[in-house]
Amino acid sequence: MRPAKLVLLSILTMTGTAMSQTSVTKAPFGKLPNGEVVDQYTLKSAHIEVKLITFGARITAISAPDRAGHPGNMVLGYDSLAAYLADTKTYFGSIVGRYGNRIAKATFSLDGKAFHLPPNNNGNTLHGGTEGFDRRNWTAREIPNGVEFTLISPDGDQGFPGKLTAHVRYTLAGTALSIHYTATTDKDTVINLTNHAYFNLSGSGDILSHQLTLNADRYTPVDSGLIPTGKLAPVANTPFDFRAPHTIGERINAKDEQLTLGLGYDHNFVLNVASSSQPHLAAKVADPKSGRTLTVLTTEPAIQFYSGNFLDGTAAGSFHGHDNMLYAKRTGLCLETQHYPDSPNHPAFPSTELKPGQTYNTTTVLEFGISK
Numbered sequence: 001m002r003p004a005k006l007v008l009l010s011i012l013t014m015t016g017t018a019m020s021q022t023s024v025t026k027a028p029f030g031k032l033p034n035g036e037v038v039d040q041y042t043l044k045s046a047h048i049e050v051k052l053i054t055f056g057a058r059i060t061a062i063s064a065p066d067r068a069g070h071p072g073n074m075v076l077g078y079d080s081l082a083a084y085l086a087d088t089k090t091y092f093g094s095i096v097g098r099y100g101n102r103i104a105k106a107t108f109s110l111d112g113k114a115f116h117l118p119p120n121n122n123g124n125t126l127h128g129g130t131e132g133f134d135r136r137n138w139t140a141r142e143i144p145n146g147v148e149f150t151l152i153s154p155d156g157d158q159g160f161p162g163k164l165t166a167h168v169r170y171t172l173a174g175t176a177l178s179i180h181y182t183a184t185t186d187k188d189t190v191i192n193l194t195n196h197a198y199f200n201l202s203g204s205g206d207i208l209s210h211q212l213t214l215n216a217d218r219y220t221p222v223d224s225g226l227i228p229t230g231k232l233a234p235v236a237n238t239p240f241d242f243r244a245p246h247t248i249g250e251r252i253n254a255k256d257e258q259l260t261l262g263l264g265y266d267h268n269f270v271l272n273v274a275s276s277s278q279p280h281l282a283a284k285v286a287d288p289k290s291g292r293t294l295t296v297l298t299t300e301p302a303i304q305f306y307s308g309n310f311l312d313g314t315a316a317g318s319f320h321g322h323d324n325m326l327y328a329k330r331t332g333l334c335l336e337t338q339h340y341p342d343s344p345n346h347p348a349f350p351s352t353e354l355k356p357g358q359t360y361n362t363t364t365v366l367e368f369g370i371s372k
């Protein structure tokens, strides 16, 4: 090999190594009332910094540079554990489970048997019940480029059958944060895990000028309790058509029964590629103000687009959020990759059942960028 080629090769190798190298550090974040320690893990690549805590296996901050090169945080969250304990409403950055989103009338049947869950949302069960996975202190261990969180949910936990062992692995490579979920059970059960991060790519103000694209021809309309009616409706000619980019604010106040029921967008979009083993494009967000972009890829069949309609600045009582912010209505948006809400009560929806011997296995990738 000629020397010039050798030099080029070693530069390429060095760049490759720098790209994939992520540092992982651990520090105590706080103590729960029972004395258990909540740890914080910081993942740092050349481009992005991600902060995670064991309470709820949650993302507390993601920082990336804007188009001028200034780093800033892009997710809603708090600086103290006390604030996370006080806020039982928003699920900021957490892993929601055992069943993310709603189960109607807090009940479902499996193998001919009825199971009853704690009703915590107008008679329905939201995000796994009153003590969902977002309120648990997960165990954690460092893995290459990231952290693996583990939770053992006992048989009968919040009314769900089967002892469930769940792992959530966050890994950061360059500009991409991957979230990999696996779980096993010892009895037939249902499962729907997702991350409930609220994004604000500007880091302040509302998200109404963020431009959204969703790879979805259809969505699942809801009733007044935000439970799917069972229909799959086309988005064409409605304010739910995000197949080409639209700002979130453009049609959010349009006269539309579904927007009225959701108080804005709070709906499950059916992705055009049904679940597959490789993550496929689900959503793109671009913020013209900061230049920051987010692309969401997933193996899941659907995505909940929630425009932060219930945020009112009071979720954590007197606690403020990062940078002393009070998170008012529509200051953050969620893109929760998932199976459809209330699937256990809709045999026609893709199944959320997990049986002994099977492994629940899904991946979502959040890719951050800058548009000039």
Ligand code: GLA
Residues within 6 Å of the ligand: 089, 090, 091, 101, 126, 226, 266, 304, 306, 310, 334, 336
């Ligand atoms: C989900 C739901 C919303 C809301 C938030 C949490 O995204 O779909 O209706 O409950 O969680 O406030």
